[in-house]
Amino acid sequence: MAQIYVKYNPYKLETYIEVNGREIEKDSTLFKVIKGKRLQEWVGKFPEMLVNELNTVDFEIKFCGMDLDWDDFEDSFEGAKKKKIIKKLDLKYIQAKSHEDINERIVNIFTDLRHGPIDDFRDAKLLKAFDNINNSVFPVNVIATMSSGKSTLINALLSKKLMPSKNEACTATITEILDTDGEKFAAVIYDENNVVLQDISELTYEIMGELNEDENVHKISAEGNIPFLDSRTTALMLVDTPGPNNAQNQAHKNTTYRAINSDSNNLILYVLNGTQLSTNDDASLLTYVADQIKKGGKQVRDRFLFVINKMDGFNPEEEDIGKAVQSAKNYLSGYGIEEPQIFPCSAYTALNIRTYFEDVDIDNLTRSEERKLPSAARDTLPMIDKFIDFESMHLEKYSTLSPSAQRELDYKLKVAEEQGNTKEQALIHCGIYSIEAAITAYVKKYAKTKKVKDLVESFEEVLESNQVLTKAKTKVATDEKAAKAYAERSAAVKAKIADGKEAEVFKEKIAALDPIDNIENKADSLKENAARNTMKIFNHYGDVIRSRDEAKRLVNQFTTLSSDSIAALTSELESVINKEVVETGEQILFEYQEKLNKIDESATDKQLDFNTVDLIKGALTNMRENAEAWCSDNFAAETVDDVGEVSYEEKLYYEKVGQEEEQIVVGSHEEKVGTKRVKTGSHRERVGSRSVKNPKKKGFFGKLKFWESEYVEEDVYETVDDYKDEDIYKTIMDYKTVMRDVFEEKVEHIEKFTVETSVIQTGLVRKLRQNLDDGIDDALSYAEDQIDNMKNQFTMIFDELDSLISEKYDELEKCANDQKVKEAELEKNKKLLGWIEASKAEIDEALDM
Known part of the structure; x- marks a missing residue:
């Protein structure tokens, strides 16, 4: 029977696993699956993975964590036992410490950090990132x-x-x-x-x-x-x-x-x-x-x-x-x-x-x-x-x-x-x-733990980057070889930043990043899916519709189904845009770090114990937090919803006047209205009134509007002509409601209504596709503008980071070359390192399970 010990910390997304008393290897399949992930993402497949990894179906398992996570862990293994994936199972729960006040403790720690010796904790960008997380709804x-x-x-x-x-x-x-x-x-x-x-x-x-x-x-x-x-x-x-x-x-x-x-x-x-x-x-x-x-x-x-x-x-x-x-x-x-x-x-x-x-x-x-x-x-x-x-x-x-x-x-x-x-x-x-x-x-299992994790990450990197710099200052002040190596690195990095060549290459890479093609391809797929979904409605009707009520029902059903398909497309398109924008931002951050790594490689062949990017970890983290808040669902919603809404009503009619007949065609509903005669003259007579749609200027994310408007009364006139005696037929159908009979007082009904389903289908689907195309085009155009705006903002921020790097290396040079600075820094750095270590320990203690 394999003995398994699992300890899960939802605040850090850390999982520790021992198999038969030994911690699992970092290159094992189990470790790769659990690393940095929430328990609920992997626990469903975990029992089967253990069986395959250890080649046994008998387990003695101890789990240490929170009640809610234990519920999911236990449920997964009990389910595996019912499915006979596992034969023998001995499950035990070790309850972790309860931290009902953990959010308050973390906020208090951050308040203490802001009043501490590190200026970065008073930086406006960090404060903004912290507020974005702490005040999230x-x-x-x-x-x-x-x-x-x-x-x-x-x-x-x-x-x-x-x-x-x-x-x-x-x-x-x-x-x-x-x-x-x-x-x-x-x-x-x-x-x-x-x-x-x-x-x-x-x-x-x-x-x-x-x-x-x-x-x-x-x-x-x-x-x-x-x-x-x-x-x-x-x-x-x-x-x-x-x-x-x-x-x-x-x-x-x-x-x-x-x-x-x-x-x-x-x-x-x-x-x-x-x-x-x-x-x-x-x-x-x-x-x-x-x-x-x-x-x-x-x-x-x-x-x-x-x-x-x-x-x-x-x-x-x-x-x-x-x-x-x-x-x-x-x-x-x-x-x-x-x-x-x-x-x-x-x-x-x-x-x-x-x-x-x-x-x-x-x-x-x-x-x-x-x-x-x-x-x-x-x-x-x-x-x-x-x-x-x-x-x-x-x-x-x-x-x-x-x-x-x-x-x-x-x-x-x-x-x-x-x-x-x-x-x-x-x-x-x-x-x-x-x-x-x-x-x-x-809320406790997902929202609260994520909030705490994000809060901690927003200032842990600041502590680490300051710790790196403080240790480096101490080393250059006490080790001449290290001081020389750091001086070489400093001079080379500042020179690279000053000449601007690396910056130009970096900016060219940013400019080349273009997620619009991916967004467009996925948008086309979503559009086709929406059109396919709405087409299904016509499968329930034959080739010919023979009643006014049936035609009305078809158009109403198409309207509802199209509206639902549009809503689904809108939400999916927002997700696509949001995902591509966030990934573009992450790629920009990666390219910047790659730029710094290349500068380090060209600066010196000596192995130093930190990289240039380590000096600005905190600033990069703050930038990432603020970028994620900016590139949130609100961004996508704006991209899709705020492109303008235009009402639309397709009447699909034509008139043939002066050729012995008049047709208003969107079907072939025939109603006898009199007899046909040789024309000798004509005049207009008011025959009553009818309710017609009064469109309002609002609708779908691009153009489409499904007659969400009110009726208004409109006078109805008929042109009275003199003809030789022959029957006259008038074909009438309204695109949305199968128009009310506005000639009711003048007509003699006959029981004949025929309209080809394909006629209605062609008009409805054509207009739907047209408006989907227009809406997606507007959304893509707006998204492209926002992505360009993001690139410009990131580029400006990276210029600021370059300046910050130069400042950090200036501090190192002064500490290495100026004896008075060196002596003052030694005592100061000793206290600062102690303060940083104590702060990190306080955070770890607050999050310890």
Whole structure:
């Protein structure tokens, strides 16, 4: 039986492994797989890798780490045992130290460093990088279909009735709620151009209702207390994200798909109506969710929490709750989402307990007191009884909680039962605590550890570069041979920087970096995929459509499917642009370091104990942090969304006048309108009015707009001509709605409607492709401008770094050649090295598991 010891530190992304008492080799397959990676990236394949590496199926394993990581580690090995990859398994957990205050400790350490002897810690660029990380916001996007109770769920999480509960299809705003632990909620209101409309110092349910009715309001940025999290360690933001049937404009739908296609620093709460699962509104979005999950591992899967709401609508005396939950799993599985994280819930019950009954002793209510309660509160009382009395309604049992989170919840329930706390028991059983526990676990496991890691990296390199310089100063002051070698290096490096030749070569390499071709190729692939997806709709129709309703249904279905495909393309294109831009920035940093290495190689053949790049490690790290913040998802969103939106409506009609007939063609709907006669004259007569679309100037990221506008009344006239007697037929069809019959008072209907499906298909697909081309061209053009801007900014920063290198070498030369400087530096450097070592030790101790 192989003996394995694994120690994992999520704050450093370090994994230590021993096999049979010996640390694994650096060149082993195991080491390469785990190096610098989060446990969740490799743990799924780890059991099988051990079997292949050690040629055994029997293991005794000890794991040292945090509870949440142990949950994943244990789950992976237990799963391998069930699949019979492993035969014998002895798993033991060694709990690492708990660091609930680690973020605060790291921030305090940085504050101490800023007041220390190293000026670099007061540099504006480092401070900016630190602030970017420390103030980063973790979004929880709440997505739902209509009537799923999304607003009620958000209110339940807030323990406050703030979000208006109404027909969500009417909601035209995006609401962001940032956790600040404040007593009151405040908000800033924006229009679609991100212009501030108003500041609201105290946001209420009534005001939120008015804002949601205001068509000028595009986004509400609110802040207040989200009770189940501590804002001091992680700035969590609940985002009321437009759902699949809630996107009144394309930009809102793009926002939804963008959230789904984001990185790990983003959690999705997908809310479903447990009493009415099957809805066409879910189809495209759930398929897209499944595609994203399939691309990643456990960490990606952990991002998606599926809340099955309105479970209070089930009758446990007549219905099997377990089967209802299984139905939800089967429903998601039908879209390709296997083993989803399910959280059955009654948000309505939770909200009412946390609001109406906050200060009410519900166990001792008199009948008179009960009658005085609001109707919603009275309705909740039997629900509370149902969740407590019926074990099948204990929804936490069906939730996908980690073992550690489940243990915490079990303990909370035990305490509530011992204390006879009915409200607390009901809150546990109605599922709201399970959702909050899952959000908290994800934040702790991924967001918090990443934030701490990034914070530490932002100033560890500064300590190391100063340590290198301080040691070098000490050496040149005490070792003549070293002083001579350093002097040679210094002179050569400064000369190379001064003559500018290396800089010119470097700038030429930067200029040659061009990710646009890659972006364009991938954009073309995305465009073709979007077109293919929309083409599928025509497979359900024959060659000829023979009814007005069927034609209308086809065009409406194409409109919806195209809108979904566009949203998917938009989010994917943003990811492509963001990835290429970041990789370009990393390549620029690599080229700069290569430039410095070549200067070192040409400077001297003596082996010195540091490289020139070591002197500016801290500055490079700060630059990288600021570049990553600049090249964030916001950059990509701007690139794609802000290229201008143009409304569009294709009528596809032509008229032939003066040839004994008039046709308005987008099909061949024939309606008899009279008889044909020899023309003797003509005049116009008003025959009524009709509703027509009034386009608004907003739409998809490039050009496409799917008639998201309102009707206006327009007078209808008919030209009356004199002809010899013959039948006249008029063919009418509207591209979007199969136009209403505007000649209703004048026509005699006949039962004949024929339109070739290919006619509709050609017009729809042609215009879709045209607008996709225009939109992608605009996005590429904007991306190219931004990349050029990045190159210019990087080049200027590298000029500053060259100057900084010269300054560092000047310090070394003075320390080597000036006796007074040498003596002063020796004492100063001794203290400084001690301070640096102590600071590094303090950081290591704070992060030690």
